[in-house]
Amino acid sequence: MRTIIRNGRIVTAVDDYNADLLIDGEQVVMIARKIDVQADKVIDAKGRLVIPGGIDPHTHLDLPFGGTSSSDNFETGTKAAAHGGTTTIIDFAVQYKGQALNEALDVWFKKAEGRTSVDYGFHLICTDLPDQRLNEMKGLIDQGVSSFKLFMAYPGVFLVDDGTIYKAMTVATEKGGLICMHAENGVVIDIIVKKAIAEGRTAPKYHALTRPTKAEAEGVHRAIALAEIAGAPVYIVHLSCDDSLQEVTRARDMGVPVYAETCPQYLFLDYSVYEKPGFEGAKYVMTPPIREKWNQEKLWRGLQSNDLQVVSTDHCPFCFKEQKELGKDDFSKIPNGGPGVEHRMSLVYNGGVASGKISLNRFVEITSTSAARIFGLFPKKGTIAVGSDADIVIFDPNEEMTISAKTHHMNVDYSCYEGMSVRGVTKSVLSRGSLVIEDGKYIGKPGYGRFLKRGLFNSPR
Numbered sequence: 429m430r431t432i433i434r435n436g437r438i439v440t441a442v443d444d445y446n447a448d449l450l451i452d453g454e455q456v457v458m459i460a461r462k463i464d465v466q467a468d469k470v471i472d473a474k475g476r477l478v479i480p481g482g483i484d485p486h487t488h489l490d491l492p493f494g495g496t497s498s499s500d501n502f503e504t505g506t507k508a509a510a511h512g513g514t515t516t517i518i519d520f521a522v523q524y525k526g527q528a529l530n531e532a533l534d535v536w537f538k539k540a541e542g543r544t545s546v547d548y549g550f551h552l553i554c555t556d557l558p559d560q561r562l563n564e565m566k567g568l569i570d571q572g573v574s575s576f577k578l579f580m581a582y583p584g585v586f587l588v589d590d591g592t593i594y595k596a597m598t599v600a601t602e603k604g605g606l607i608c609m610h611a612e613n614g615v616v617i618d619i620i621v622k623k624a625i626a627e628g629r630t631a632p633k634y635h636a637l638t639r640p641t642k643a644e645a646e647g648v649h650r651a652i653a654l655a656e657i658a659g660a661p662v663y664i665v666h667l668s669c670d671d672s673l674q675e676v677t678r679a680r681d682m683g684v685p686v687y688a689e690t691c692p693q694y695l696f697l698d699y700s701v702y703e704k705p706g707f708e709g710a711k712y713v714m715t716p717p718i719r720e721k722w723n724q725e726k727l728w729r730g731l732q733s734n735d736l737q738v739v740s741t742d743h744c745p746f747c748f749k750e751q752k753e754l755g756k757d758d759f760s761k762i763p764n765g766g767p768g769v770e771h772r773m774s775l776v777y778n779g780g781v782a783s784g785k786i787s788l789n790r791f792v793e794i795t796s797t798s799a800a801r802i803f804g805l806f807p808k809k810g811t812i813a814v815g816s817d818a819d820i821v822i823f824d825p826n827e828e829m830t831i832s833a834k835t836h837h838m839n840v841d842y843s844c845y846e847g848m849s850v851r852g853v854t855k856s857v858l859s860r861g862s863l864v865i866e867d868g869k870y871i872g873k874p875g876y877g878r879f880l881k882r883g884l885f886n887s888p889r
């Protein structure tokens with residue numbers, strides 16, 4: 429199958445030019461001003477951007493959590509991702525206590541197999557790492573699962589102690605792997621949460637009010653210190669606030685290899701969502717919580733200065749009805765997480781490029797290229813170049829759309845951005861040369877997506 433994309437404006441993290449592009453099979457084989465060869469399919473991209481498929485390195489599909497499971501599985505979640513211009517996700521497999529790492533991973537392979545419309549990789553969340561298991565991490569890195577998430581939060585569920593974090597960092601870095609940290613002082617937060625519940629402060633807003641920014645910043649500081657002692661790089665997930673960003677910035681200024689992602693919910697939403705009437709605030713119960721508005725401008729500064737390298741979603745949806753309602757009388761029982769995988773590209777384009785905060789190149793870098801480098805996928809993914817996978821998004825920078833649960837494709841009954849109008853719309857999407865979305869319509873096939881055996885950690889820049 430040969431496809432030509434004609435007349436587009438090709439934008440990567442470093443380039444911006446008008447050209448035609450020829451795809452043969454799964455890869456880009458030629459880029460030239462004008463391509464005149466026989467092709468099975470010609471796509472006219474006049475007036476549109478031709479950008480690398482988005483990479484979302486933080487999703488939770490089919491995740492058992494908080495007494496229920498995230499409402500998108502690998503079929504619905506990856507279709508929604510494709511609709512929004514994301515052609516690669518990296519999801520989190522979970523090792524439960526007593527499980528071998530490979531056993532844990534196999535469960536997630538089965539969840540994904542035959543269901544995904546775009547390519548996918550896995551990180552592994554490790555919850556139980558006695559010394560005899562540490563070496564299993566090396567085996568996983570060889571199998572293309574080259575990053576691990578460790579939690580300083582959720583005592584009794586996911587939390588691991590500092591010694592474990594230090595040891596895991598040491599072992600992972602020996603093999604070129606990377607530790608991703610959920611950085612929050614979960615032990616202290618737990619005490620604050622229990623006190624709030626005992627005093628009858630049970631409404632959703634107390635989820636935010638019991639998780640101070642300093643508890644996150646302390647976790648970030650500790651994660652960085654442990655990484656320095658271990659001589660390892662570290663990647664901070666879902667960074668939400670300026671207190672945490674200051675820790676990252678300070679370390680990076682000293683030359684410490686710290687990397688961090690933030691998410692659209694921290695860039696576009698603020699604490700006032702928790703003050704909505706009734707139980708509405710439950711829609712935004714996620715961890716870390718959404719912060720006071722002034723933090724947003726600091727996070728944008730972080731993205732501009734490259735102290736933050738990635739915008740991921742932490743897509744972990746739970747339906748308002750029946751799932752979020754599990755915490756009707758106790759915010760600590762509301763399953764933590766929110767939907768987002770479908771609208772990341774449009775939200776970041778609208779709030780970043782259309783509003784003049786970042787360049788088009790930087791938009792590509794933070795939604796695709798940096799994640800590809802950090803998580804061992806570059807240059808197969810994350811750019812448009814001869815020899816790269818033809819994961820390509822044809823994006824209309826002028827079209828506007830209104831985000832709504834009525835029209836989105838995620839399997840969840842609400843949107844955090846309901847009614848928000850955004851400029852920048854994904855029109856067509858190719859995954860390894862195959863059209864998955866054509867003019868906004870899904871024409872892909874569940875099961876087309878392939879597991880990505882990822883390479884080693886690379887510094888983004």
Ligand code: URP
Pocket residue numbers: 488610666713714715716742744764765766
């Ligand atoms: O609230 C969130 N973020 N849920 C998903 C789990 C995590 O910590 O990423």
Ligand code: ZN
Pocket residue numbers: 610665666715
């Ligand atoms: Zn987390």
Ligand code: ZN
Pocket residue numbers: 486487488742743744
């Ligand atoms: Zn997460």
